[in-house]
Amino acid sequence: MSLIKIYNGTVITPYRTIREGTILLRDGKILEVTDKNVEAEGATAINARGMYISPGFIDIHVHGGGGHDFMDNTVEAFLGIARAHARYGTTSLMPTTLSCEKEDLLKTLSVYEEANVLNKAGAGFIGIHIEGPYFSMNQKGAQDPRYIRYPDPEEYREIIAYSASVKRWSAAPELPGALPFGEFLRSKGILPAIAHTDAIYEEVLEAYEKGFVHATHFYSCMSGVSRRNAYRFAGVVESAYLLDGMTVEIIADGVHLPASLLKLVYKIKGADRIALITDAMRGAGMPPGKSILGSLKDGVEVIVEDGVAKLPDRSAFAGSVATGDILVRNMVRLADVPLADAIKMSSETPASIMGIADKKGSLVKGKDADVIIFDEDIRIDTTIVNGEIVYPASELTISN
Template sequence: MNYRKIKIVNGRIITPYRVINGGTVLTEGSRILAVSEDDIPASDAQVLDAQGLYISPGFIDIHVHGGGDSDFMDGSVADFLTVAETHMRYGATAMVPTTLSSDTESLRHAVRTYEAAHLRNTKGASFLGMHLEGPYFAMNQRGAQDPRFIRNPDPAEYASVLAETNAVVRWSAAPELPGALAFGSFLRSKGILPAIAHTDAIYEEVLDAWEHGYTHATHLYSAMSGVTRRNAFRYAGVIESAFLLDDMTVEIIADGVHLPPALLKLVYKFKGPEKTALITDAMRAAGMPPGESILGDRRNGLKVIVEDDVAKLPDRSSFAGSVATCDRLVRNMVRLADVPLADAVRMMTSTPAAIMKVSGTKGSLATGKDADILLFDADIHIDTVIINGEIRHRSNTARSVLTEPRSD
């Protein structure tokens, strides 16, 4: 049974800047009605006693490809919903489904499938729009992206794709490619976030890109240039550029494998929690046991092996994708990077909300915002997931206690 009001008490409420011990979070319908350090009388509310657990905004994953043995490139509504429900169990209350480099028709099909799935997504993490990752990448920095589909920006292609939909909210590309600056300006004119990714750009090229709308760096350190030499002279790469441009936002795969603790600490030190988002970048094997899997489309994707908490190429020469979930990212930032919990949560909530321009409704516990709320313990094990004011998941070992409203 769903109640219009939920009163959450006896927990530790996480705000972007502090933790409130005790207090109350009251929701009504799909919105947060009030957040207070004191008790809020509400005899008509279902009571959720947190039993000392943390009460947090829902996690927002702005870069995710799959999970639960499904991928957004598989091309079915059922696969979209499986990914959303899988990551929801690990604390994701909102996500930005992400594609891989592919042919034009596959991109169109992914977007059309998103539009259908968006209307039927009532059990998993909410969808915030599509992220097209590629195919406009530097071949040398393609990573696990299929080289058959890597190409330069084509105005006829991207204009036609975007003419058919309003679902795309972000598109990642290498800004040094011919036509990439015009592409960035076009995206910006449509209200779409251009992001720098899979790139060999140097600082001067990043500055040009910044002026054409590329204000975000996709999975910092992964598949991008650092300090490089050209004709014996050293040039700063995208990594250094992201640190030098104070207002550039970045995202990191904090799975503890793609970036070691020292680099997690470095990013936190330079960019801070207000400019750093945590992302899973997860492929279909997230939430699944180790073993063989497929990166991308189930029909013609890349075979990989999952071991050591990461996907690898079969010859183990390179990583081939993340299998992280949101809870793991926050846990790693606290344990591996010595980041205060409130800051780690901020990087998984209010910062990604700001990057995707949804901070007016999501990303923090505040009156009037969407009632996307988590309860979890000190080890970031998810106890309860609330999305749009509806309890969508409670763990099998839930510590919190649900009580029905009093019947007067």
């Protein structure tokens, strides 16, 4: 479809909300955003019937969905996850790994390259996010302790040289060798992020100066205020609040963070510094019950219940089963966040964090045609990725 016209909807732009607005898409780009019902001869016309028209969600931390995990290391899994999340409004996502052996990680990178070329029917891929294995054992969460280790220059240099698709790497900055690791990532245009960490403020500050400017799944598997030899120390949570420029991502599934903390993060950091993420594992979009976190080959058995994945002994969460629509809905309903800000945190802000805001994340002329239509309850009706309708809703009128 070279030309698409979406009309009679409430268009959410970075500058204003346009009621009864129209958006034109051509050849994968946004051609026009207007408050007029412009003529578009030969266009595929979609009547939004008063629903919202917004940029698609950008998920910069997702492990799986629809019964698949990226570390299954199959093209089928990659494409299945992309299709599953597109149904819930995600138009771009970052396949995310777990702590593993180097050989398995290299395999994931190879499969990513293959799947990226074939991915035409789901959310687009915007690069790999490596989560681990350079973590604090005390903050491992659901990460497999067999693979947790200190940064190894020979290892990470080989991995980065192997694939240009790595765009982000999460690690604990207090580990021996972590600061040179962060500097190396920055020199390659890769975002170092703080995760699974016991760092105190002084360590976070130094890491921030070395390039660790983003906090992975904020509050989860990271230090808060602690006492050492009777003295109190600020942890990563307090550090992220103190450092105005540090961005954070939150799993707004209503389980990992209660409404009170969602409100606190929003109050202090604001929509410009918060990205909504699913951190979804293979159970996203699937019925409750037993599941596997990580690869089918040697992943960790988990239980999906109460809207979240848990370790079998229920001692910790093991990733969420959220989808993009749930994140936005919870920020609006639980945290009392204006819809426009909730959309910003799920689109423009993650695009900015990953350095792709010039192409994605907002409904602006010339940007990629990643558009969704949803109703008052944030139920997704249509998902358009790069100008192609990948999830049409039957009740919408689509005609030439």
